[in-house]
Amino acid sequence: MYGLAIAVIPILMGFASWARMTLHHLHGVMRYQRLKKRVGAERYTLEDFENATHIYIPPDAQESDPSAVEEEMAESAGVRTPLFQHMDQILNKETGSRFTLLLADSGMGKSAFMLNYAARNMLRLFPPFPIMVLPFNYARLFEDIDAVQKPSDTVLLLDAFDEDATAYEDHQSRLGEVMERVQGFRHVVITCRSHFFTSDREIPDETGVTRLGVRKAGVSAILRFNRLYISPFTESQVEAFLRRRYPFWRRQERNAARRIIKKAPDLTARPMLLSHVEKLVRSQEPLRSLAQIYARMVDAWLVREAGYIAPDKEGLRRFSHAVAMDIMLNRARRKQERIPFAEIEPLAERWNIRVQGGVLEQGRVLEQGRVLGARPLLNRDAHGNYKFAHxxxxxxxxLEAFLALPPSERPVIAWSELTKTFFLGMLYDSNAVGSRNRTKERMTQFQCVDLSGMDIARETLKYVAGTGRSLRKNTLMFNDHLWAVTLTDTNWESANLQNAQLIGAHFLASNLQNADLQGSDLTGANLSGANLAGADLSGAHLSGAKLSGANLIEANLIEAKLYVAKLSKAKLSEAKLLRADLSEANLSGANLSEANLSKAYLSGANLSEADLSGADLSGADLSGANLSEADLSGADLFGVGLTGAKLLRANLSEAYLSGAYLSGAKLSAAKLSGAKLLRADLSGADLSGADLSEADLSGADLSGADLSGADLSGADLSGADLSEADLTKANLSGALLRATNITSAKLSPENLKYALQAGAITTDSDQSNLPMTELTE
Known part of the structure; x- marks a missing residue:
């Protein structure tokens, strides 16, 4: 008897599970059919509706952004209230704004809330008001809005503004267009990913709709949005889901799910991922990143569906890649992120996906709108368009399709925050030491990648923390001594890394040609030998970065921060360095020919042996800089500050130094032949042995300067101040000295005689004795 019971119990449990699922499905179909005409649910598939309502745990809401806390995806310190209750209060108010913006990260339940809230209200015996649910990702959005009868009595729920193809181009204009169309409704709720906007300031505050009626003093004439955020699940909400998902007779699976959730905190914040936890429960491998979680779910789906709609798993994967790429490339033209059957059919034929009767044949499920299995990733809507389940x-x-393309064929498309997170996860997984599913080849080809605005150092820290490894606090990321993640010898050509956080990144010998790095933080990064030709580094933070031998030809470094950066022997010819901060940087031996360094900060910089020929240094600050043996021939140094600079044996021939500040500068043995030094300040400068032949020094201040042994032949010194200057053994042949002040200057008798004959002046009234002028042998 006991043995019989042991045998029967599993059968009864299996039957109970089957009965439970069947009843839920039938109930869902009935509810779906009732809702289709009443709330616009025909824009959603039966799968959308079932996925949204199956084991639905209502989330909480808060008025502050939960992602703004120090640990991303942690529960916010903001005040939380049940979302349904909060929305009831907003929609039943007769005063205040009639527009609400509901924000949340991807997978946190925005669409599920819309469908469940509409279902709860419209299935009541006496609904308080009619509700219409419409997705933005739908070409006939405005037609459906205009077709609503009695909009003043209707609550309009507009789902996924971030999926609107037009909003990607100009979200402000698109939102204004939508608000103009919906301003007559009782209330409008718009959902959107919080990270769709690049900053909190970009999130719209004003609706553009004028407030009607009498206003109190100080109240704006323009209605403002109520801003609301969906809160991440609490531990109790996660536990409630697990208990409903795994009844008591599936306790082992429930415990396995708990262990996975503990290791993958992203699951607790994204209810959409929780709904797929069963696929993860069956896997024994550890989960390191969000990308790995999705890869595991996708693999499980591919294995299940291969053989039903495609000959093999990889064929189905390539078909999915083709569909995803087609949707992304054509969303602007279609005005939706869906693909019509007429356009998906050629892709299906190419990858041997069976097509029958206008739908993708999947062998097991017979409903017309149900595609690719019991929990599909690709669905068909009522109009024959296909879209991914989420x-x-x-x-x-x-992203998988993008990375599989040859670099030259990769499209330039702006990535969402989630796509960037996926990419970083894939990058880390491919490089992680000890990873059991490490790819055969480390990822190296990143051309046209978009990581703009990403805090990569922080994402790295999150990943490392997820592996269970320990890190010293404030340690720079990408240190291969820590965990062997390195970007050495990788290709990022034309990648978008704008405003990215790349602190301490290792890009040794990597190709970043034409990459967009403007505003990025590369503090302490190692870019030695990297190819940054034509890259945009304007406003980038490169303080302490290693750029020795890097190729920065024609790079844009306008207003870049390169304080104490190491740029020895770097190639910077024709680079734009206007107002860049290169103070105390090491540029020894660097090639800066024809570079634009106008108003750059180079104080204390080491430019010894650097090639600055033809460079524009006008208005730059080179005070205390070392320019010994540097080539500045033909350079524009107008108004440059060179106080205390070292220019020993530097080549400044034909350079333009008019109005430059060279007080106390060391120019011993420097070549200044033909240089323009009009009204330059060279007081106290060391010009001993310098070649100043044919130089224009008219009006220059050379008081107290050391010009001993200098060649001033043919130089124009008219109006210059040479008082107390040392001109011992200087060559003044052919020099122009009209109105030159030589008071107390050290001159040989021959040079003194020549100077006076040439029109030089002295403060001594007795020209015959010249007591203020020392005659030297």
Missing amino acids: RSFLEFFF
Whole structure:
């Protein structure tokens, strides 16, 4: 008897699970059919509706951004209230704004809330008001809005502004267009990813809709958005989901899910991922990143569906890649992130996906709108358009397709925050030491990648923390002594890394040609030998960065911060360095020919043996800089500050130094032949043995300067101040000295005689004795 019970119990449990799922499915179909005409649910598939309502745990809401806390995805310190209750209060108010912006990260339940909230209200015996749910990712959005009868009585729920193809181009104009169309509704709720906007300041505050009626003093005439955020799940909400997902007779699976969730905190913040936890429960390998979680779910789906709609798993993967890439490339033309059957059919034929009766055949499920299995990733809507079950799967497949393309064929497309997170996860997984599923080849080809605005150092820290390894506090990321993640010898040509946080990154010998790095933080990064030709580094932070031998030809470094950077022997010819901060940087032996260094800060910089020929240094600060043996021939140094600079044996021939500040500068043995030094300040400068032949020094201040042994033949010194200057053994033949002040200057008798004959002046009234002028042998 006991043995019989042991045998029967599993059968009964299996039957109970089957009955439970079947009843839920039938109930869902009935609810879906009732909702289709009443709330616009025909814009969603039956799968969308079932996925949204199956084991739904209502989330909380808060008025502050939960991602603004120090640890991303942690529960916010803001006040949380049940979202349904909060929305009831907003929609039942007769005063205040009629527009609400509901924000959350990807997978946190924005669409699920819309469908569940509409279902709860419209399935009531006496609904308080009619509700219409419409997705932005739909070409006929405005037609459906205009078709609503009695909009003043209707609550309009507009889902996923971030998926609107037009909003990607100009979200401000698109939102203004939408608000103009919906201003007559009782209330409008718009959902959007919080990271769709680049900063909190970009999140719209004013609706553009004018407030009607009498206003109190100080109240704006323009209605403002109510801003609301969906809170990450609490531990109790996660536990409630697990208990409903795994009844008591599946306790072992429930415990396995708990262990996975503990290791992958992203699951607790994204209810959409929780709904796929079963696929992860069956896997024994550790999860390191969000990309790995999605890869595991996608692999499970591919294995299940291969053989039903495609000959093999990889064929189905390539088909999914093709669909994702097609949707992303054509979303602007279609005005939606969906693909019509007429356009998906050629892709299906190419990858041997079976097509029958206008739908993708999947063998097991017979419903017309149900595609690719029991929990599909690709669905068909009522109008025959195909879309991924969740936008995050679209982004994951797009990224896989993008990285599989030859670099020359990669499209330039702006990436979302989630796509960037996926990419970083894939990068880390491919490089991690000890990874059991490490790719055969380390990822190296990153052309046209978009990581703009990413805090890569912080993402790295999160990944390392997820592996269970320990890190010293404030340690720079990408240190191969820590965990062997390095970007050495990688290709980032034309990649978008704008405003990225790349502190301490290792890019040794990497190709960053034409990459967009403007505003990025590369403090302490190692870019030695890297190819940055034509790269945009304007406003970038490169303090302490290693750029020795780097190729920065024609790079844009306007207003870049290169304080104490190491640029020895770097190639910077024709680079733009206007107002760049290169103070105390090491540029010894660097090639800066024809570079634009106008108003750059180079105080204390080491430019010894650097090639600055033809460079524009006008208005630059070179005080205390070392320019010994540097080539500055033909350079523009107008108004340059060179106080205390070292220019020993430097080549300044034909250089333009008019108005330059060279007080106390060391120019011993420097070549200044033909240089323009009009009204330059050379007081106290060391010009001993310097070649100043044919130089224009008219009006220059050379008081107290050491010009001993200098060649001033043919130089124009008219109006210059040579008082107390040392001109011992200087060559003044042919020099112009009209109105030159030689008071107390050290001159040989021959030079003194020549100077006076040439029109030089002295403060001594007795020209015959010349007591203020020392005659030297």
